[in-house]
Amino acid sequence: MLLLNLRGADGPLYRRVYHALKSTIRAGRLAPDARLPSTRELAADLRVSRNTVMLAYEQLLAEGYVVTRDRATTSVASALPAPAKPVSFRPQPAPPAALSAYARRLMRGLGPVPGRPRPRLRYDFRYGEPSIDEFPREIWRRLLAARTRRPARDAFGYASPAGYAPLRAALADYLKRARGVVCEPDQIVITNGSQQGFDLAARVLLDPGDVAVVEEPHYPGVTIPFEAAGARLARVAVDGDGLQTRRLPPRARVAYVTPCHQFPTGVIMPLERRLALLAWAARAGAWVIEDDYVSEFRYEGHPLEALQSLDRESRVIYVGTFSKTLFPALRVAYLVLPPALVPPFIAAKWATDRFSATLAQEVLAEFITTGQFERYLRRAGNRNAARRGALIGALRQHFGDRVEIAGENTGVHLVVWLNDVRPRDLAALIARARELGVGLYSVAPFHASQPPRAGLLFGYASLTEADIRAGIRRMAEAAVTAGYR
Missing domain, CATH: 1.10.10.10 (Winged helix-like DNA-binding domain superfamily/Winged helix DNA-binding domain)
Structure with a gap:
């Protein structure tokens, strides 16, 4: 027409x-x-x-x-x-963008947001991705279908910004058993991914000029909201035992740590340092944000309980997510908050997006309470252990003592330090590997400055053992053609 x-x-x-x-x-x-x-x-x-x-x-x-x-x-x-x-x-000249100081800081830290999905690679060692293909989709589909056939009236209306109450109760029970976390269900706030949790923490806890402690190397997803809030970052170096507590500043507003699997190095913070960190937080009047991502997977030794389980001063904010264990598109994570912080965090959540999608929370709650979640974790843990072994074996086969492997005892990634590659030359190897269909990822983006050594971060949960071996074989070919053999 x-x-x-x-x-x-x-x-x-x-x-x-x-x-x-x-x-x-x-x-x-x-x-x-x-x-x-x-x-x-x-x-x-x-x-x-x-x-x-x-x-x-x-x-x-x-x-x-x-x-x-x-x-x-x-x-x-x-x-x-x-x-x-x-x-x-006729197009008119656009006026200069009038952005707030917060927006300018956010864009400075984040840079351009990816607008398109990255190209798929045959052997992609991208970190932080679970095995989507092996997720129990049929079980999830049945739970979802049952909920949509007989939906509760509340499932289609506005809901609590704190989250679906049965899910919070299921999480409190699971975390107590699995991680030693001490909390009541009403201390839990459901968020749209852990990233929203970090953003809420920055909004609630930080004023411009406040000091925020972060690990070095660090997870950029937390430094971006901290800097956008106007905080001054105090970067504290990590060694073989995690955050060096003796280097902590005398005063700070928050400290972000990954004690059970430091990102990206994978080191585990021992009990002595955990206690020292909590003692510092009490003296400094600081809140400690404990990011306990992928703590579910440990392959050697006995797991340590969460830092929150040792907290006697109610200074720890515990962050957990299902993006790394189930699937990223679920967008469900959670905060376990000290009682004094529950009201302001709920208010900030309400002001941000009112509440998280109820239906996904309902299905997840049943997935947990029926035992499906822990059964899936056991299967995924066995599968990840085999893939970790395949990766370590392939690296040893093709590179021998020319590489140093670190952070392999927990999580779903490990770090490989390349002894005969200079940090500034690593980009050529990564580019050549990409031409051969292999995705390799430098540790450099997680450092505030150029790292002293050339290192790669290898995720392995989303690849089969055969693909891992084939991918490392092609990486070895890329190393030869790039002049590193």
């Missing part, structure tokens, strides 16, 4: 149709060679007589705006003068 505006024009009706068509053609809204409706169709659309449209077409034909083919089809002429755009169509 061709939309024409016949209002506001004077003269006979056919002239008004003619002028409307001519303006449409000259403005470029009808391209050269575009087919016009038949006189019968356009007359019906405009609710005018067919004779009126025929007279308008004849005038356009006489002036060279249209041509008739096969005595039946009328089209816009191929050769037309450049369409004259009305003043209203």
Whole structure:
């Protein structure tokens, strides 16, 4: 259907149709060679007589705006003068963006947000991705179908910003058993991924100029909201036992730590340092944000309980997520908060997005309470252990003592230090590997400055053992062609 505006024009009706068509053609809204409706169709659309449209077409034909083919089809002429755009169509210069100080800091820290999915690689060792193919989709589908067939009335309305109460109760029970976390369900707030949890923490706890302690190397997902809030980052170095507590500043507002699997190095903070960190927090009046991601997977030794389990001063904010254990698109994470912080965090959550999607929380709650979650974790842990072994074996086979492997005892990634590659030359190896279909990822983005050694972060949970071996074999080929063998 061709939309024409016949209002506001004077003269006979056919002239008004003619002028409307001519303006449409000259403005470029009808391209050269575009087919016009038949006189019968356009007359019906405009609710005018067919004779009126025929007279308008004849005038356009006489002036060279249209041509008739096969005595039946009328089209816009191929050769037309450049369409004259009305003043209203001329783009105006955009005024300078008037951004808040918060937005300027956010864009400075984040940079351009990816707008397109990254290209798929045959052997992608990207970190932080679970095995989507082996997720129990049929079980999840049945739970979801049951919920949608007999939905509770509340499932389709507004909900509590704190989250679905049965899910919070299920999490409190699970965390007590699995991680030693001491909490009541009403201390838990459900968020849309752990990233929202970090953002809420920055909004609630930090004022411009406050000191925020972060590990070095660090997880950029937490430094970005901290800096956007105007905090001054105190980067505290990590060694073989995690955050060096003796280097902590005397005063700070928050400290972010990954004690059970430091990101990205994978080191585990021992009990002595955990106690020292908590003692410092009490002295400094600081809140400790414990990111306990992928603590579910440990392959050697006995797991340590969460830092929160040792907290006697209610200074620890515990963060957990299902993105690394189930699937990222679920977008469900949670905060376990000291009682004093529950009201302001709930208020910040409400102000941000009211509440998280209820249906996904309902399904997840049943997935946990029926035992499906822990059964899946056991299977995933066994699978990840085998893939970890395949990765370590392939690295030893192809690179021997020319690489140093670290952080392999927990989580779903490990770090490989390349002894014969200079940090500034690592990009060439990564680029050559990508040409061979292998995704390799430098540790450099997790350092505030150039790291002293060339290192790669290898995720292995989403690859089969065969793909891991094939990917490392191609990496070895890339190393040869890039001049590192």
